[in-house]
Amino acid sequence: MGTRIGKEVSIGIAEAAMMADVDVVSAYPITPQTHVVEHLSELVADGHLDAEFVPVESEHTAMSTCCGSVAAGARTFTATSSQGLALMHEILFIASGMRLPIVMAVANRSLSAPISIWNDHGDVMAERDTGWLQVFVENGQDAYDHILWAFRVAEDHGVLLPIMVNFDGFIVSHVVESLEEWSPEEVRRFLPPYDPPYRLDVDNPWTFGPVGIPDIYLETRKAHDEALLGAKATMVKAWSELADVVGRQYYPVEQYKADDADIVFLSMGGISETCMTAVDELREAGKKVGLVRLRLWRPFPFDEVKAALGGRKVIIAIDRALSTGGPGGPVASEVKAALYGLETRPQVIEFIAGLGGRDVTVGDFKQMYEKGAAVAAGGPVPGYELLGVRA
Amino acid sequence: MFEIRFHGRGGQGAVTSAEMLAHAAIEEGNYGQAFPSFGPERRGAPVMAFARVSDAPIRNRSAVYNPNGVLVLDPSLLKLVDVAHGLAEGGTIVVATHRSAEDIRAEFKLEGRLGVVDGLSIAMSTIRRPITNTCMLGAFLKATLVDEKPLVDLQALEHALKKRFGRIAAPNIAAFRKAFDETVVLEEN
Amino acid sequence: MAPLPGWKDLPPGCPIQEPLSARNNLTGSWRSARPIWDHDKCVRCGVCDLFCPEACIKPDHEGLYQANLDYCKGCGICAQECVTQCISMKQEEE
């Protein structure tokens, strides 16, 4: 194990991409992703990273460039946020449909209008069904580890899918905190070089991205779906390999003080840490409460969610995005779908928290707990609530 | 856990000083966290930054609402911002000012332990720019001494300054030391 | 015709692994009219060749422009674009 050093999380992410020895970075700067790609361009310009940094005029082009470079056999990284991710939308499907293992760090930020540069999960939830693998990290160490892990997973010949590593804008991206870096030797042990089964090659010309007529399109979608579902096994394997190398063990769904908890919070991303502090304080006050955190978002870990949440009295599901005019929050709907088949189902109460950067505090979690406790005591199950909204 | 709030104006280095504290804590083997009040950077506008220092992993990503320590990098902010808002019991406020601690306490009704230092003069005599952030780190560590022990190791903090400021580290370290020595502390009423 | 592949048979991302496999598709079978050249009027500018969506027009060994009828689908674009109007479309049935 290395020593902990202080680092801004965005800088850590850029350096993890450098440790992965990426060949191509193509990106367009956008708050709050900026520090990641600024630092990568410096690393390339200063000769620390032997890579092609391709500056572009838009995120649409950034993602298109990434598709071309990874198809040509180059290890490829990009990062974006919010409107930038939205501008990539069209090409995201092309990257995943063509099974191009791009690693993209997404500094999660809300979508306009009104203009907001602050954190929530609105941007990535709009890209939920693009066929990319999607994970969420909670802190700088998670973020650093998961950039290296993402290359290991995406480029695996049994996977070959692009992957988004989601980290909360500002509340994770802009925080200076401690993390352990990997040594070059640890990276070598964990991450083999990118060796695609086939690539764009003038000496062996193939056609990439052809038409899929009705006779074949359906089969390509089935293959894509199965590839996503099947990727979970490789992800779990790569997490245990990561534990072997650096001693930190990650899972698709993780728990905190939840063993005997009747009431559990369910959250995803950086606010999970604040929730842990709330759980600590509630436990000190004698409450049987715990936290279940989703790390893996696509493929959705149905079995692990069922195992972690089945048998509880009340789930307090916390979303960082709102499905307007729909069922509330995307995480809560997925969780309810996972629990639907259980004989006895826990009650699920839903909060949409921290939209557009509204701070979510330890006190907020305690308030949510009180509402969960009221339901556990037999009270009516309320509909979803936008936490802290003014009347 | 010790929670700190910094009040400055855009461009005065509030975020940098928060980061220096976090780096020093981490270098010592403790845990540190620093972040700005998130938003567009606007030179001159009142801004905040936050830091947490702890001997255990820090699991809180919300802003600091009940600081144990408050640093005010610019005395003109006292008229604009309620710098003492939410100050924790036994908390400390340090202000860059040439006025006396008694004066400041009387005019702005500041509770808690109060440290003052003429940050501007020290900055002008050392780094030759009206930037008080490194001075105020010295003032803060002086005013928050517990049994002569600073919140973070002074050497670790100087090392953080050295790494951050490179060839202009020496005047910043001088400012930090001078402010540490010259800070006057007025105990809680 | 060979049976269509099942989803497990598809290579990831479905690249087409046989170069120039489009040649296997004889678009000449789509044709209901064919282009006929009046070679006396042809100035050999090559415009018809450029516009042909099947790229099937080439000069023969005497330098006379002809469509390869394995691929000419009878769209008539060559006749429309010819600068001297020396191409006419003749119904296959006539």
Ligand code: SF4
């Ligand atoms: S009819 Fe169409 S396909 Fe045939 S030669 Fe003319 S342009 Fe080409």
Ligand code: SF4
């Ligand atoms: S466009 Fe007309 S004139 Fe020109 S080469 Fe073709 S047939 Fe001849």
